[in-house]
Amino acid sequence: MSDQSKTKRHRIGYALSPKKIKTFILPSLLTHASQRGVDLAPIDPEKPLLEQGPYDCVVHKLYDPDWTHQLQQFAAKNPNVPVIDSPEPISKLHDRVSMLEVVTRLNADFEDDKVEAPKQILVTDSETLWNAMETMELGFPVIAKPLEANGSANSHQLCLVFDEEGLRSLPTPTVLQGFVNHGGVVFKVYVVGSHARCVKRKSLPDFTEETIKMKSLKGCLSFSQISNMNSSNYNENDDGFGGELDLEKVEMPSESFVSKVAEAMRKELGLNLINFDMIRDAKDGNRYLVIDINYFPGYAKMPSFESVLTDFLLSVVEK
Numbered sequence: 521m522s523d524q525s526k527t528k529r530h531r532i533g534y535a536l537s538p539k540k541i542k543t544f545i546l547p548s549l550l551t552h553a554s555q556r557g558v559d560l561a562p563i564d565p566e567k568p569l570l571e572q573g574p575y576d577c578v579v580h581k582l583y584d585p586d587w588t589h590q591l592q593q594f595a596a597k598n599p600n601v602p603v604i605d606s607p608e609p610i611s612k613l614h615d616r617v618s619m620l621e622v623v624t625r626l627n628a629d630f631e632d633d634k635v636e637a638p639k640q641i642l643v644t645d646s647e648t649l650w651n652a653m654e655t656m657e658l659g660f661p662v663i664a665k666p667l668e669a670n671g672s673a674n675s676h677q678l679c680l681v682f683d684e685e686g687l688r689s690l691p692t693p694t695v696l697q698g699f700v701n702h703g704g705v706v707f708k709v710y711v712v713g714s715h716a717r718c719v720k721r722k723s724l725p726d727f728t729e730e731t732i733k734m735k736s737l738k739g740c741l742s743f744s745q746i747s748n749m750n751s752s753n754y755n756e757n758d759d760g761f762g763g764e765l766d767l768e769k770v771e772m773p774s775e776s777f778v779s780k781v782a783e784a785m786r787k788e789l790g791l792n793l794i795n796f797d798m799i800r801d802a803k804d805g806n807r808y809l810v811i812d813i814n815y816f817p818g819y820a821k822m823p824s825f826e827s828v829l830t831d832f833l834l835s836v837v838e839k
């Protein structure tokens with residue numbers, strides 16, 4: 521008998537969008553998982569979940585309320601089958617205000633470092649945009665983010681606002697967030713259960729009053745998924761505003777710090793499959809700001825994702 525047929529096999533059902541299946545359920549993952557006794561099986565969200573399976577565990581990233589209802593029924597009938605993760609805490613990440621509330625509740629000793637969320641305010645009425653800036657003592661540039669973070673193209677459509685005219689042109693509701701200069705690099709921390717891995721990505725450049733004037737930056741500048749651009753449509757060393765950035769030379773936060781933040785975040789959120797974007801204040805190297813938290817991100821971009829995900833799934837089903 522081969523080694524593969526001797527080990528107990530585990531069947532993991534996955535309910536994901538077609539786009540996510542294309543980018544995550546890669547042959548390399550299927551092969552690695554299968555060699556370690558883990559079979560990944562697609563769940564058809566169009567059919568009743570209770571009529572599919574059996575599964576030893578279910579993973580999912582679907583936004584439809586009908587899916588949530590199906591999961592609840594499934595969990596009630598199969599209390600011993602772990603569902604990764606519960607819909608309720610996931611939904612907190614679908615709103616850019618509730619998403620960052622967790623950061624203020626992180627309960628851990630980060631020694632010399634601080635972890636905060638940027639100042640932000642939700643504005644629902646365009647008449648009150650300027651008041652909101654004053655109330656929060658926000659200056660230009662400010663970042664305007666859609667309230668919803670539900671995976672739609674619009675939810676990733678952000679705006680850098682340089683002046684009052686730009687502010688007036690914003691659609692509401694919008695979340696106004698203080699722009700923090702951070703040396704043009706965002707740290708993405710991928711969390712898979714107790715595993716955390718930090719990678720560097722290119723971000724927006726720093727702005728000073730002088731650079732804004734010099735480059736005649738005015739009004740509102742829209743941008744989308746800047747850290748996801750690949751080398752075919754941008755130059756690695758160009759900060760997009762005429763400056764240079766050498767990502768290689770940027771110092772990473774320490775591994776122990778990353779692990780502590782990841783663990784605190786995972787516990788506070790009650791979620792296992794997340795990543796968060798963190799920037800380091802250019803004025804204070806010990807001050808980190810969490811600006812975005814995503815459920816079930818693009819793990820295929822994380823080094824060794826096949827073994828990390830398989831280890832995690834095995835730990836869940838073997839518990």
Ligand SMILES: O=P(O)(O)O[C@@H]1[C@@H](OP(=O)(O)O)[C@H](OP(=O)(O)O)[C@H](O)[C@H](OP(=O)(O)O)[C@H]1OP(=O)(O)O
Pocket residue numbers: 539540543669670671672708745747748795797812814815816817818819821
């Ligand atoms: O598709 P990918 O690999 O770029 O992953 C996206 C993530 O990119 P990242 O891993 O952080 O670089 C992306 O992260 P950002 O919001 O861009 O920081 C989101 O998690 C996105 O999901 P959604 O559109 O918000 O539901 C993720 O999209 P989905 O794959 O979940 O649709």
Ligand SMILES: Nc1ncnc2c1ncn2[C@@H]1O[C@H](COP(=O)(O)OP(=O)(O)O)[C@@H](O)[C@H]1O
Pocket residue numbers: 638663665669675676677678697698699700701702706722723724744745746747797799811812
């Ligand atoms: N408060 C901020 N200060 C400086 N840069 C920011 C701030 N918020 C976002 N950014 C930049 O904008 C990018 C996208 O913002 P993010 O909130 O992560 O939106 P998305 O969910 O679309 O990824 C970040 O990766 C970072 O480069």
Ligand SMILES: [Mg+2]
Pocket residue numbers: 797812
């Ligand atoms: Mg982001």
Ligand SMILES: [Mg+2]
Pocket residue numbers: 669812813814
């Ligand atoms: Mg996001």
